Amino acid sequence: MKFIIKRDRLIAGIQDVMKAISSRTVIPILTGMKIEAKQHGITLTGSDSDISIESYIPAEEDDMVYVEQIEEGSIVLQAKYFPDIIRKLPENTVEIEVDSNLKVTIRSGKAEFNLNAQDAEEYPHLPKLQTDDSFEMPIDLLKSMIKQTVFAVSTMETRPILTGVNLKLVDKILAFTATDSHRLAKREIPVADANIEFQQIVVPGKSLNELYKILDDTEETVEISVTNNQILFRTKHLNFLSRLLDGNYPETSRLIPEQSKTKIQVKTKELLNTIDRASLLAKEERNNVVRLFTPNDSIIEISSNSPEVGNVVEEIGIQAMEGEELKISFSSKYMIDALKAIEYDEVIIEFTGAMRPFVIHPLNEDSILQLILPVRTF
Structure with a gap:
């Protein structure tokens, strides 16, 4: 040679x-x-x-x-x-x-x-995947789907299936879902030319993180092929093959609340920065917990309290609010991750009570969804 x-x-x-x-x-x-x-x-x-x-x-x-x-x-x-x-x-x-x-x-x-x-x-022979069962999508869209979901996979090996992202393609709608059982991230997109369907494909989060880093933004599309235990992402100059995780991914749709009692509309960056500041006093031993309170329908109050260190309270204006008054506590880390993943200027947050999961999605856009379980402090 x-x-x-x-x-x-x-x-x-x-x-x-x-x-x-x-x-x-x-x-x-x-x-x-x-x-x-x-x-x-x-x-x-x-x-x-x-x-x-x-x-x-x-x-x-x-x-x-x-x-x-x-x-x-x-x-x-x-x-x-x-x-x-x-x-x-x-x-x-x-x-x-x-x-x-x-x-x-x-x-x-x-x-x-x-x-x-x-x-x-x-050198072991790599499995050759039949590409009849495949579909194509834009690379930038695949990368944003990975970014908006993969952070929510579990890092605990106790439930290996949750260390991956569930991919589902039904009725020409591709959905990525990730959960670590305390939070959930989901993104859906239409795939017009898909001639295949699948329900239960779970790709390790580690694989998707590497794929995200390696995919070149200059190339237009990526072809995705699936077999029973492998998934192949193929561009002009790259083949990326990952094994799939064994097991049944939990049915997550029933976790998502149907209706809400309190709904707020707020600027994403403003809320993100406020929670980030509040988290400075909500360090490790308190699970990074911050509180959200709605004193009236034009502001929300974000606070955090650490008996040994001190406390912080900050008010921010909101665009709109409907429903009942609310006090709720949650992990600042989970909230920051979720808000960073949503690449929109304004978000709607829908609450169904202080101890029920709440949902965040961009204004006028339901294809991206983040769900977080609150923490009991009140």
Whole structure:
């Protein structure tokens, strides 16, 4: 195997696949990065058995040559050393050559590295997904759906199914739902050209966080394919494969209250900043609890009290309020997370009493929903 490649393109590909490589894997060869050279381009692969990432660098694209003098072959290189070597090479092209004894030579300018490699035949074969069962969506929309839900997954391994985001595609509506049983985040979008349906696909939150970081905003769409235990996200230069979590995701729709007793409309940023300030005195031992009180229908009062430290009270004006007076306590962290995820200027918060879950959604927009369970303090 041999090729000469533009160093910046190689670095970008390496950075993508490194997100799937772990030094703590039980399969030793997975600590390495697989490199495969074909006449049309180079494919880099990294995997930790949970997620697998393939990054493709075309030999030529849009009249630009990225890889040349390709002699086909494949090899696995130690991911501990290879990325740093490429990053620190002196020139902007790199020559990589492998001999029959799995010795790899990396040349750039006057620098030459010789590395021992492993046989690519020993690298596990990634499952090939049938792409008949797939649908496409804009990348920016997928990223915003991840951002608006993934923060609410559970970090506790006691209920592994809750460490993932539930994906559901029914009647051409795609829904992402995440909950850690104290809060819930949900986002729905229409997918006009979807020719498949599924109810119970749970993607690990960790996988979606990595996917969010790796997806390139410049590419337009991502193709999503699903099998019974894997999900594949595919763009022009990237395949991102994740295992799915086993088990039944809880039915969350019944947690969402049908009607409300108190409804307030408020500017998102103002409320976020006020709760953020109040949380300064609501540190760890009190679960970051802040209180919300509605003294009248034009202001709300946000307060927090820590006997050893002191207390804080701040009033903010609201756009509108209807319903009965309310005093409620909740985790400031959960509220801040929820408000940050809603990328709209104004929100509606609907309460059904001091000890019932309350719902936050953008003004005139029901496709994004955040639900939080209150804390008993009053």
